[in-house]
Amino acid sequence: MQCLFPKTLNPQFFLRSFNNTRSKAFTVRSMSSGSRMFQLKVDPLTGNSEWVVIEEDEASGDATKQLLANTSYLDMFNDTRRNKAYREAIEKTITKPCHVLDIGAGTGLLSMMAARAMDHGDSAESSGSKGMVTACESYLPMVKLMRKVLHANGMHRKIRIINKRSDELEVGVDMPSRADVLVSEILDSELLGEGLIPTLQHAHDQLLVDNPKTVPYRATVYGQLVESTDLWKLHDLYNTEKEVLDEIRLVPEGMDSAICVKRQQFSMHCDALEEDIKLLSEPFKVFDFDFWRRPDSHRVTKLSVQATDTGAVHAIISWWSLQLDEKGTIFYSTAPKWISCPSSVEGFNSSISWSQNWCDHWKQCVWFIPKKGLSLLKDEEVSLLAVHTDTSISYEMKTLSQNLELEQSELSAQKYQITLLPEKIALYSDVNWRCSMLKAIKNAMKQKTPSLCVVVDDSIFLAVALAHLAKGSHVLSLFPGLQEKGALYLQAVATANGYSKDHVEVQKMSELLTSQSSLEKQIDLLVGEPFYYGNNSVLPWQNLRFWKDRSLLDSILSEGAVIMPCKGLFKACAMSLPDLWHSHQCLQHVEGFDHSVVNSTLGACGGSPPGQENPTLPFSVWQCGKSKKMSDIVTIMEFNFLKTISPCSGKAKVEFITHGKCHGFVLWIEWVMDAEESIVLSTGPEQRYWKQGVKLLKEPVAVGSHRSATTDCHSADIETSFDPSTGDLIVEYAFL
Structure with a gap:
């Protein structure tokens, strides 16, 4: 390092x-x-x-x-x-x-x-x-x-x-x-x-x-123009939101960069998106970096790229190739699977295998093209400007008639602008998610006309939706991560969403507790997604900060106050995850050198001493290579948000439904938004907007359903306990 x-x-x-x-x-x-x-x-x-x-x-x-x-x-x-x-x-x-x-x-x-x-x-x-x-x-x-x-x-x-x-x-x-x-x-x-x-x-x-x-001797960065609806939805909230029929506008007309992603490259396993990717160019070389001589801090290169098909360029996918020896016989590439080898490598030895074993430490990178992308006709030339600094690479692109790159001065001038992760941008334009959230808010308001509504987390959507729907209520957002930036944003989009600027405000938790102690107005509606700005790679139960915050506000909740979500269901599913497991398996000899002494410290699978379990780690399962559900989904325990935070535990039996190797348990929370449990929002492995917790087994276990006449394990007991004093959640299991 x-x-x-x-x-x-x-x-x-x-x-x-x-x-x-x-x-x-x-x-x-x-x-x-x-x-x-x-x-x-x-x-x-x-x-x-x-x-x-x-x-x-x-x-x-x-x-x-x-x-x-x-x-x-x-x-x-x-x-x-x-x-x-x-x-x-x-x-x-x-x-x-x-x-x-x-x-x-x-x-x-x-x-x-x-x-x-x-x-x-x-x-x-x-x-x-x-x-x-x-x-x-x-x-x-x-x-x-x-x-x-x-x-x-x-x-x-x-x-x-x-x-x-x-x-x-x-x-x-x-x-x-x-x-x-x-x-x-x-x-x-x-x-x-x-x-x-x-x-x-x-x-x-x-x-x-x-x-x-x-x-290494040299590194070469390559790029390729692609069309992908999935990638487009990860950054263009302004245009994707237009397809949503509700009246909420997080990015109103004329404010198309009010919520956006950072202008940077995002690392991603692009092979997981291969079915949605349409290639619009051949791979092209962007930069060479020679290790054997002093590099420049800043370079600009102009490229002319020919379109190989008609379509809209939504992103540039990039990767790099290492030439490790001076003569150019040893290479390593982070290219996606659809690339056999860089055609521009001189003296490339075709006998070298470029097939990849899945790994997570190096991925591909995605650079989003602003707005709806750049429309191209087959054989049309694209002018591409690539710039590198000490630590990053960026792109600008245009045809003879179009230039989609936003002026940086325009972006920096907007004090209310909020940058979010691509997954959050895509979630905020998801029709089903928005519909569920709005329905939950409307149902809550039917139970009790709220005088004071509080958004305890950093949910921009809930803050705007409440201000829009609860016209006679005062909306207060705690915005623990967004703070002043969030306040400026809510003021900027007020008119477009039909609420007055004095209808909503941002206040810190400490200020709310102090001010409300002397006021008669209490909280009638307390809501959260839950989402905390800056918590980018957390385990699902670390979003139980919502429960902690709700508990802190317990003394100023009105009688019959509505809490949304009202419950959390802790879910589990046994899965086959061969690529992820092998990337975390215990080390023995690495190119002839004994590395077994690191296994315990690095949390390796296999070979660990009795009583020592592998840590549960956050992953987006859909990007973890090959995966397969080996059991039905079970509910292990519930978190009751109608009461203050407390220790809780649970146990469930997992029944296997197919034959194969189980590599671990995937864990997540489903947020129950209403008391009738008619609106339940999942953050499970089939979803792309959240990370799940993955508990890898010490060793893969052969499993099968009860119908199979094998000696494989047919079920497993899984037990969990949550400690609110530390935020830790312990997971234990036993195969039967």
Whole structure:
């Protein structure tokens, strides 16, 4: 892991930067106290966060293990194509003793490959000279894990570990001399997001000899124009909302960018969308990045792309290819499955397999084309402008008659503009979801004409819908994440949605509790989706913050106040998830190096000690490769939001309905919006707008239905318990 953080402690900077790192913690150096790690600790039920200092002797505790289990290290080490490509390239590049620098060393895999290559080099014995490997790793828990791995492989005397960022290294202090060879893997799905360019710049300026050897040697970014209704719905709320027949307008006429996605690339498993994707061009090369020379911070390239079919360009799908060796015989690609190999790679060896085993640490990237996309005729030329900065790549495109790119100055001038994740944009234009929400609100208002309505979460839709429908009520949104930005937005869209600006306001929870204690007006209607702005990768039960917030407001609820949702149903389904399970299976030998010591810390499936369970992790199941339901859906327990938050537990028997291998249980919450349970909104695996919790088994279990005459397991008991003091939910199971 390599992450270039500033030397001053600025939590807001770190929060933004963490989107592009493999782990949500960082290490700083102190002259007086050695290495310390600052870990961001977030209370899922309050949203409160704080930076906690973890001393070196605490870096292997349970909290750190949970943190490491949520990283992509395990998935990365199970990527056999990646590991083999690096090993072969290192063996071809390092043929004699030299000084090797490994930046972002992780467990030390590449460092060990380099040390072994020097031991086996042609001239190592005859020359009598000794090489050395400097392993640079900034993340303290990973440094501790690396030491264990090096000891297990007898490599601890051959590799010098430096617990610093690479831009903190000094020749003559941390390194005796400049390095002859650089090996590194500091790449994200976009290629640049982990700080590749500034890392290489500093390395070439301060740490490497002139004309060094590097592994990888070069990276090439490719793109392809596509039409996809699913991708269009993920960003264009203005036009998709026009197809909805209700009277709510989250993005009114003339305010088409009031709610939008960030102008950035989004990582995504595009193979999961293949049936909805129509290719409108051949793949085209965008940028080359040479590791063996100092890169530029900023480049612009103009491309002319010919349409291969008629359609509307909704997005540019991009990926990258690594040329790992100088001669160009070893490659690795993150291309989608429909790409066999980049046709523009010179000297490409057709014998190299480009078929992919599913992995989650690298995906494809999607750049959305604004509005309804760019209409093209077959053979029409598209002018494409690609720009890269230190950390990202962006695009502008046009034909001779069209230019769809929004002016950046126009976007920044709109103080009320709110950026949401693509999944939330798509949800807000979903006809069925909106219809259910509006029906629930109308049913609630029939029970009791509300004087005061409170939206406890960051639901923009509910705030606007309530203000529109409850004309005689006062609507108050807590907007814990949106705050002032949300207030400006509600004021901006008031006229278009038929409510007065003084009809709705935004207030903090603390202010509401203080002000209402002296007022007679109490809350008659309390609602939530639930949705909390900034909770992008959380487990389903971490949205039970809604229950916590409702409980805090209990004293100022009126008699007979309506709570929506009124109940949460905790659901489970046994599933076959072979790709996801194999990407998290326990490690033994990775390209000849024993990694079994990392399994427990990284939460690997299989091989774990008795009593130690794999952590439950958040995933969008529809993007997890092959999947199949192995059982009916069962309800394990209920969360009663009509009462204040309390511990709860439940148990259910899962009956298997088909024969095959079960790899785990998928868990989610269905939100019951009304007392009659006529409106129930699911966040299950068939939905694309939410993440589910996935409890992977230690080992896959052969299962079958009772009708099958096999010795396979026919059922399983699954038991859960929820602790509101910590927000933790424990899942236990037993196959019968």
